[in-house]
Structures are given as structure tokens and as C-alpha cells.
Amino acid sequence: MSEDLSYFIKGMLKTRVMGREIISIDETDSTNQDAMKLAQKGGQEGWVVVARRQRRGKGRRGKQWSSPGGQNLYMSVLLRPRISLRKTSFLTLLATVAVAETLSDYIAKGVFIKWPNDVMVTGKKISGILLEMGKDVNGEDFLVLGVGINVNCTRYEIPPELSEIATSLYLEIGYSVSVKDVLFKLLNRLDYGYCLYTSSDFDAIIERFRAFEQTTGRRVLIDVAGARISGHAVGIDEDGFLLVQDDDGKISKVISGDLQFE
Ligand code: BTN
Numbered sequence: 434m435s436e437d438l439s440y441f442i443k444g445m446l447k448t449r450v451m452g453r454e455i456i457s458i459d460e461t462d463s464t465n466q467d468a469m470k471l472a473q474k475g476g477q478e479g480w481v482v483v484a485r486r487q488r489r490g491k492g493r494r495g496k497q498w499s500s501p502g503g504q505n506l507y508m509s510v511l512l513r514p515r516i517s518l519r520k521t522s523f524l525t526l527l528a529t530v531a532v533a534e535t536l537s538d539y540i541a542k543g544v545f546i547k548w549p550n551d552v553m554v555t556g557k558k559i560s561g562i563l564l565e566m567g568k569d570v571n572g573e574d575f576l577v578l579g580v581g582i583n584v585n586c587t588r589y590e591i592p593p594e595l596s597e598i599a600t601s602l603y604l605e606i607g608y609s610v611s612v613k614d615v616l617f618k619l620l621n622r623l624d625y626g627y628c629l630y631t632s633s634d635f636d637a638i639i640e641r642f643r644a645f646e647q648t649t650g651r652r653v654l655i656d657v658a659g660a661r662i663s664g665h666a667v668g669i670d671e672d673g674f675l676l677v678q679d680d681d682g683k684i685s686k687v688i689s690g691d692l693q694f695e
Contacts, residue, residue, distance in 0.1 A: 439483065442617050448624035451510060453479035460502070462489040465579040468509040469567050472575040476511050483508040483616060490581060493563055494691065499595065504586040504603075506612050509579040510623065514631060518566070518574060522689070523635055525550045525564050526642045526673045527626030528578055532560045533645040535618045536582070540605055548648040548666070548675050549689055557600035559583050580619065585609045636671065643669055648692065653677060657690040 439457035446452045454477065461467055464482040471480060484507050490498030500507055512524070529550040536544045540554060547553050552560040563579040583591070583601035591599050603609055629637045643649075648666045655662045655677065664679040675687040 446620060448620055450479040450627055451620040451624040452481050455481045458484040460486045463487055463491045464507050464509040465491055465563060465565055465577050468511045468577040472511050472567055473569050478513040480511045481508055491563055492561055498561055498581050499592050501586055501590045505584045506582040506615050509577050512576040512578060522673050523630055523638050525562055527630055527638050528562050530641045531619060531622035531626050534622045538618055539602055539610060545647040546645040548646055548692060554600055554605050557598055559600050584612050584615055639671060652695040653692055654695050655687055655690040655692045
């Protein structure tokens with residue numbers, strides 16, 4: 434993505450926070466890492482880093498995020514919310530919803546959320562979200578929200594070990610779309626969700642999340658810090674936690690974890 438392109442997006446955006454500044458890079462290790470550095474140097478809320486390719490894209494739980502050049506969206510936004518850090522899980526929920534809504538502009542049916550923040554199409558993962566926290570030199574907390582969306586990559590650009598579990602927009606709809614358009618739509622959706630967040634309208638975030646999530650009603654197996662929880666997912670509570678009922682009828686609240694459908 435060229436400098437001109439980010440300038441073009443900035444000129445068109447009607448957002449309040451997202452994309453106040455857009456820093457467009459050809460190649461980098463990780464846009465999350467870049468946004469963290471930017472935060473240390475006084476970067477402002479809403480600044481976005483977007484790259485054409487990442488050499489060491491970061492995934493959750495220390496995994497790598499495959500980031501081939503020019504095909505997909507890799508972006509990170511710097512946030513400095515003035516809301517208790519205890520509410521941060523709502524940020525990943527709203528980002529997941531924003532991605533699901535953006536993809537639904539292209540894919541009529543079949544976009545759903547696998548709790549807590551995987552966006553799936555035809556049962557395969559199409560996007561990943563990574564939220565990281567830091568403290569700047571003034572001792573102020575900040576957050577970096579990273580989003581990766583497989584936009585135009587072909588099946589040859591998906592690592593073989595992921596071919597059964599990952600997909601792209603191109604693979605689902607059969608034609609390429611502009612990464613710039615996807616970014617534009619995503620920033621608008623994120624901005625709307627962030628407004629709900631900063632006005633503490635967490636119920637509205639949960640309601641939107643529930644509209645897309647398809648974990649409830651299924652049998653699940655979740656890895657939570659070395660322990661395994663299995664049972665039926667019976668709902669998402671008002672904090673975004675997953676409620677899982679085991680075979681004895683006991684219901685546990687799961688805050689986060691690696692979930693598989695059984
Ligand atoms: C996951 O494991 O599901 C999260 C993947 C997050 C990938 C994105 S790509 C843009 C941003 N920069 C990174 O290094 N990671 C995130």
C-alpha cells in the first residue's frame with residue numbers, strides 16, 4: 434500500500450478516532466510492534482499502522498501470523514481509552530464484530546464469530562485479532578489493536594499446515610477486492626464500535642457480538658492456561674465470557690482460551 438493510498442483513505446474517512454493518522458509501510462516485522470513503538474514516542478489515539486507485508490506477523494499465544502506481501506490486510510491501531518483496563522476484553526469483542534460486519538459487505542451468508550475472537554467463513558478462519566497493552570514513558574497505559582484479514586491470498590499463499598483451517602475473501606467469493614476498501618470499511622466499523630465502548634455502552638457491543646457468534650449451542654473443548662474445559666456452550670454473558678455447561682450440569686464462565694468445536 435503506497436503513501437498516496439493511505440492519504441486517499443484519510444481524506445475519505447468520516448471517523449472520530451480511527452485513522453487520525455495512517456502510517457503506511459511496505460514491509461515490516463509486525464505492525465503491532467510498530468504501533469507499540471509509536472506509542473512510546475507519543476503516538477496519539479487512533480493512529481494506524483498498515484503494511485503490505487509482515488516478516489514476523491504476531492498471532493495469539495506466541496504463534497506467527499502468516500503475512501504474504503500485497504494480498505492481505507495487516508493493520509494496527511493505537512488506543513488510549515480512559516476506561517478501566519478491566520473492560521479491555523470489550524475491545525476485542527467490538528473489533529471482532531467490526532471485522533465480521535466488514536466481511537459481510539462482501540460475503541452474503543456464512544460469516545460468523547467463533548468465541549472469543551475468530552472470524553470464520555465456511556468453518557475456516559479468515560481473520561485474527563491481537564490486542565496488546567503497554568505503558569509509555571509518561572507511565573500512561575495504551576493498547577494496540579492488531580487486525581489481520583486474509584483478503585486476496587490464494588490457496589498457494591496459505592501455509593500447507595493451515596490449508597484445512599484457513600481461508601481468504603478471494604477464496605470465498607472468487608474475485609479479488611481492494612485491500613484499501615477493506616481497510617476503509619473496517620476503520621469505519623471500528624470507529625462506531627469504539628464510540629459504544631468509550632460511552633460505556635457495553636450491552637450494545639455484546640448484542641452485536643451475539644448476532645454473529647455461533648459458539649452457543651455447540652459442544653466445545655477449551656484450553657485455558659493448561660487446563661481443559663469441555664461441555665456445551667450455553668451463551669455469552671454480559672461481560673462477553675463464554676458460559677459452558679459440563680456433563681454434570683455445572684456452568685463455568687470462561688474468560689478466554691483456545692476453543693475447538695467437538
Ligand atoms: C490470531 O492469532 O488470531 C491473531 C493474529 C493477529 C494478526 C495481526 S496482523 C496485524 C497485526 N500485526 C501483528 O503482528 N499481528 C496483528
